[in-house]
Amino acid sequence: MEYVSPEGLRLDGRRPMEMRQIRAEIGTIMKADGSAVFEMGNTKVVAAVYGPREVQNRGQQISDKALVRCEYSMANFSTGDRMRKPKGDRRSTEISLVIRQTMEESILTHLMPRSQIDIYVQVLQADGGTRSACINAATLALADAGIPMRDLVTSCSAGYLNSTPLLDLNYVEDSAGGPDVTLGILPKLDKVTLLQMDSKLPIDIFENVMQLATEGCKAVANYIRELLLENTKELEYRRGV
């Protein structure tokens, strides 16, 4: 199948190096300590953070740092064919673990010993790149909850189809079976916290693809930072003195 037309356009009309439109909203869930909705094109994810709070299961308490937990789920209506997925299937367990490890790396857990931070992410609409969208939403929610972090974590995916590197794959391109790199970076520290790839790529092409994904992550980071700054200013001026 042809994923990039001779004119250099992808199936949804984007250029190979073009991202889908991103949009985010902070503070969507009233009850949570921090929450956010993140959209990348048609992919829509909601994240909620509770904590730091008292550890629910005393046996899991860590004496010198906070316990970070993450639960990923997909709404039944998020995909085209409505499937009843059992909670805790292999895919969602894996993604929960990935998100947890990525976020834990950036949270300054040693400042909140013997407490627990819960991150809940749910996919409301799935159109490829849910992993990246979940990480971006979780970052926003954590920042909203006022949890101290080393740096923001931002994530973006990239692939390689029809011998062209493509940024931010959608569902159709994702299911083509080609290489799919999901990258998570700390933009300020310029470090990689997450790197996953399906199938194989030659090393020189991989570098190109990863470079593209890094650019994508940085674009997301700029957007997120702007949004957070605007939100902080608004909270401050509304409060008055």
Added chain:
Amino acid sequence: MRGLQLPLSQTQKIRLQRALEQLESLSSKVNSDASVTVSDSIPVNYEDSILKGHGTQDLNGQVVATVCGVVERVNKFVYVRALRARYKPETGDIVIGRVIEVAPKRWRVEINYRHDAVLMLSSMNLPDGIQRRRTAVDELNMRSIFEENDVICAEIRDSQHDSVHLQARSQKYGKLNRGQLLTITPYLVKRQKQHFHYLEQYGIDLILGCNGFIWVGEHVEVTDDMVEDQGNKSGTSLTSLEVQERSYTPIETRQYICRTANAVRVLSTLGFNITLEVIKETIDLSLSVNLDIHDMLGSEFCVLVAEREAERRSSVKKR
């Protein structure tokens, strides 16, 4: 932007926008670069030695924020004051909490901190007001003072490391009855001299807990049992009618409780600082436009409150 989850008509939207813009222009800190987000570097004078406080970290010699908030400077000391975060206890704060466990010699109280607070049996006055050593009998009767899920009011005695100790050594502290508990984000409550308020014209008590828990309830007369003489003790055997009268809250008071609670709710959804005078003004506003209690949470009143607040702040500024 933190969106309001209210259906606004076109004119209401414009009015709200205008009020918020006015508020923005009135704020002194917006135009300066005081607001930072995670991983923004904070400009400091590196020639001086500086002290880094909460919300900052060192990154290759730069001072970098770790939370979203407002940069505060005190001489050499630089820290970031986080907005929307959990409550951080300070000694002497008045807080409201919910008892979640009755443990040996202590109650564990949820106060919106990352750990539960502890109220020792020995750090509160006994109901009969006698000062004495707590015995094993007192310990067994702890549930007669507070039970699980009771809402109580207390003061922070100390918060070292992670354990927060509470004390309730006065009659004004203790169990809260007949009212509503509201939960708002703690940064909206400012520490003040007075946190207990008695709104006489409505006959209600208002307690602004520093931890973002707010109590609105029927007024209770604070009697210091210590001064009370023995003669009054016979009054404890009340007739059933008197008991019934005591447990009854008049309908007007209940309405005022709801009105006050809704005023606080509106203010907190708009993200305005919550003080006694603002709450009073909001109640007066709702009464002056003859609004039903349930309509106070509607979009029209929300816009009205925003406009009124903009007006108030500009008049304060002019003075």
